[in-house]
Amino acid sequence: MSKVADSIRRGLEQAIAYADGTADEKDYVVHVPERIDVKAIRSKLAMTQEEFAGRFGFSVRTLRHWEQGARQPEGPARAYLLVIDRAPQAVQAALHAG
Secondary structure (H helix, E strand, O other), rough: HHHHHHHHHHHHHHHHHHHHHHOOOOOOOOOOOOOEEEEHHHHHHHHHHHHHHHHHOHHHHHHHHHHOOOOOOOOHHHHHHHHHHHHHHHHHHHHHOO
């Protein structure tokens, strides 16, 4: 088997193990960037600060601090903002499902 085919096979096996919950969690690392450009995420969604904060559950004050650079979002907030950036409709659907 070629190296490429072997690599694809291993990747598929890993994906299946991850999906069915049998993968060793130590083998997977989540990368969340140290800095998140909150204003860029909000601007991409064409929302005001009030709309963005209300839609995704942030206080406007906190959002303004992030955008002005007075503070940076911490761990879980950075991860949440990354998901909002990459899949905003999925986040909105999940928040409104209840």
